[in-house]
Amino acid sequence: MPTLTVAYRDLGLGELRPFLVLTVTGPSGAKGSIPGLIDSGADGTVLPAGYASLMGYAGGDLVAEQGTQVGGSVTMWQATKPASAVVPELAEIVFDLHPCFVHGCQTALWGRKDLMHHFDVAIMERRKQFSLTTV
């Protein structure tokens, strides 16, 4: 099974973190690269609200839901249409994303329901790496 090893990276903020860059295609066909943190604590994909417009989501494509974060409850805008995503180095696997958009969220989170449904993820904190293995 193909495995991708990813070194933690510093995205200009002075700290190495487990960022994975996905190529994401929204429901309108808009396409771009999004860096997000591998986050086993997130139930699904959480994106800063500003990505909704970039991906082509309109207000009618989003439903308000209440979620819980470490600081308390938060209103999330759940997409009713999936986007698609691919890890560029493992391009044979294209998978759906069901993002929640959150105002005030400033870092994309790749949670369990989307990314981790298609890849086994291993964190190697001491080596500042993580790996994705296709399942």
Add this chain to the structure above:
Amino acid sequence: MGAVQQGPEVLEDLTKYAGSWVAIRDGRVIADALDSVELRDNPDVREDDFLMPVPDAGSGAFLL
């Protein structure tokens, strides 16, 4: 062991852009704006640039 993910890299300190969105090309900030749509619509920004928000407290610990 298989492939190793490369770039995109960010080669400059983004802390001065905290709270804004930035467009990155070849590791450098090409443009910045207060919101994503304003940034996307900037004529200097290309479709293949890498757009991302810069956290307010990037140098601090993340508690997500």
